[in-house]
Amino acid sequence: MAEQNVTRYRIGYALEPKKVQSFIQYSLIIHAKNRGIDLVPIDLSKPLIDQGPFHCIIHKLYGPEWREQLEEFSSRNPDVIIVDPLDFIDRLHNRISMLQVVNELKICQQTEILFGIPKQVFVENPASFYECIETEGLEFPVIAKPLVANGSANSHQMALVFNKEGLKGLNPPIILQEFVNHGGVIYKVYVAGEHVKFVKRKSLPDISEETLGTSENLLSFSQISNLTAQDQSDERVARLIEEAKMPPLRFLTEVANGLKSALKLHLFNFDVIRDSRVGNRYLVIDINYFPGYAKLPSYETILTDFFLDIVQRKQRVNSDDHLSA
Numbered sequence: 001m002a003e004q005n006v007t008r009y010r011i012g013y014a015l016e017p018k019k020v021q022s023f024i025q026y027s028l029i030i031h032a033k034n035r036g037i038d039l040v041p042i043d044l045s046k047p048l049i050d051q052g053p054f055h056c057i058i059h060k061l062y063g064p065e066w067r068e069q070l071e072e073f074s075s076r077n078p079d080v081i082i083v084d085p086l087d088f089i090d091r092l093h094n095r096i097s098m099l100q101v102v103n104e105l106k107i108c109q110q111t112e113i114l115f116g117i118p119k120q121v122f123v124e125n126p127a128s129f130y131e132c133i134e135t136e137g138l139e140f141p142v143i144a145k146p147l148v149a150n151g152s153a154n155s156h157q158m159a160l161v162f163n164k165e166g167l168k169g170l171n172p173p174i175i176l177q178e179f180v181n182h183g184g185v186i187y188k189v190y191v192a193g194e195h196v197k198f199v200k201r202k203s204l205p206d207i208s209e210e211t212l213g214t215s216e217n218l219l220s221f222s223q224i225s226n227l228t229a230q231d232q233s234d235e236r237v238a239r240l241i242e243e244a245k246m247p248p249l250r251f252l253t254e255v256a257n258g259l260k261s262a263l264k265l266h267l268f269n270f271d272v273i274r275d276s277r278v279g280n281r282y283l284v285i286d287i288n289y290f291p292g293y294a295k296l297p298s299y300e301t302i303l304t305d306f307f308l309d310i311v312q313r314k315q316r317v318n319s320d321d322h323l324s325a
């Protein structure tokens with residue numbers, strides 16, 4: 001049989017070994033290959049400029065050295081698409097700037113939906129803890145979150161603070177965010193360019209007035225929602241998640257598209273909770289760059305569609321430029 005002359009595209013990936021293991025699965029490599037995409041590992045021990053050729057580079061690495069490598073590579077190869085530029089990703093590494101963008105969104109959905117972020121305040125100095133809480137009008141319980149969200153274990157280390165006494169156990173600088181009861185279920189919205197997927201996950205359980213009066217002062221936790229459906233063996237939790245009604249998908253899609261344009265990013269997800277007291281009030285509490293897509297059903301198709309969108313769009317732009325020159 002004659003070999004077909006199909007264009008192949010090379011996508012370079014620069015990821016930590018742990019991320020390679022979870023994201024670059026054999027099923028993704030094969031699915032992408034069958035549709036003309038070659039996923040090519042970038043060797044982190046060699047200069048990036050000596051590697052390639054690539055049509056596009058995807059990455060999730062931090063630090064000044066990687067920034068320098070990308071800058072040099074881009075200046076020599078301006079046609080290679082970088083998904084995504086570090087200057088845009090930076091905004092997600094700070095839990096204040098990450099959520100500011102949500103407040104700036106213009107969501108023109110049905111008026112009955114309320115949308116925003118929980119009240120929060122950044123505290124620099126232990127002496128000003130209580131003053132900050134009062135000034136911002138935060139009520140207990142609150143969640144203490146690290147300011148940075150840079151992928152380190154520390155950046156996921158949180159604490160529930162039940163009362164004024166609990167504040168003494170915290171080490172500022174830190175963010176205090178109002179804990180909002182939301183029925184123990186979180187909605188995660190995954191974005192890969194034009195593609196948007198929604199899943200439900202386990203979250204922190206509601207805190208009743210009763211618990212608040214009798215609980216300890218401070219409770220530390222980490223990565224509570226980072227369990228896949230199979231891990232959620234507790235039947236009660238599994239039922240809770242199954243029975244939770246998804247927010248209107250048109251609304252979530254509008255938020256996803258608004259965030260995509262405002263952040264200028266292609267690969268991210270965000271966590272949404274529904275305020276149990278109000279019901280139609282949705283709050284974004286977290287946005288993550290290049291999250292765990294492999295946990296989505298059919299992630300191979302979603303990501304391959306995304307890669308093709310990116311490289312083919314670029315090719316169309318190039319040929320239009322060529323024609324109009």
Ligand SMILES: O=P(O)(O)O[C@@H]1[C@@H](OP(=O)(O)O)[C@H](OP(=O)(O)O)[C@H](O)[C@H](OP(=O)(O)O)[C@H]1OP(=O)(O)O
Nearest residue numbers: 019022150151152226269286288289290291292293
């Ligand atoms: O490892 P996974 O698959 O659980 O993905 C993590 C994400 O889980 P999610 O897809 O939202 O359930 C996780 O999301 P959350 O912060 O848990 O909401 C982060 O994106 C995490 O990256 P980092 O540690 O913040 O750099 C992601 O970790 P990396 O895979 O990027 O190390």
Ligand SMILES: Nc1ncnc2c1ncn2[C@@H]1O[C@H](COP(=O)(O)OP(=O)(O)O)[C@@H](O)[C@H]1O
Nearest residue numbers: 118156177178179180203204224225271285286
């Ligand atoms: N304001 C909040 N009200 C209620 N629960 C919250 C709030 N913020 C975070 N949580 C819970 O804590 C978990 C971790 O917080 P998150 O900001 O998403 O940090 P991470 O980046 O580690 O995922 C969430 O998945 C959710 O279960």
Ligand SMILES: [Mg+2]
Nearest residue numbers: 225271286287
């Ligand atoms: Mg989260």
Ligand SMILES: [Mg+2]
Nearest residue numbers: 149286287288
């Ligand atoms: Mg996060």
